Amino acid sequence: MDLLRVSDRLPRCSRCRGDLTGSDKESQEVSMLALHLLQSALVHVNTLLIQDIL
Numbered sequence: 001m002d003l004l005r006v007s008d009r010l011p012r013c014s015r016c017r018g019d020l021t022g023s024d025k026e027s028q029e030v031s032m033l034a035l036h037l038l039q040s041a042l043v044h045v046n047t048l049l050i051q052d053i054l
Helices: 026-054
Strands: none
Touching: none
16 A cells, blocks of 8 residues: 655645745734644644643
8 A cells, every 4th residue: 555645645736835825914924823823733732642642
């Protein structure tokens, strides 16, 4: 069975460069804060799962 990485299963976009979209700096800042909040939530969930295993 051939297991693929998650990034190999995601749709590809030839124009995607990792830039934040938004017409103004405030929109980009809100996007960055939302991504940071999501990252923090995922770290917290991962910590809880690891604690449950141990």
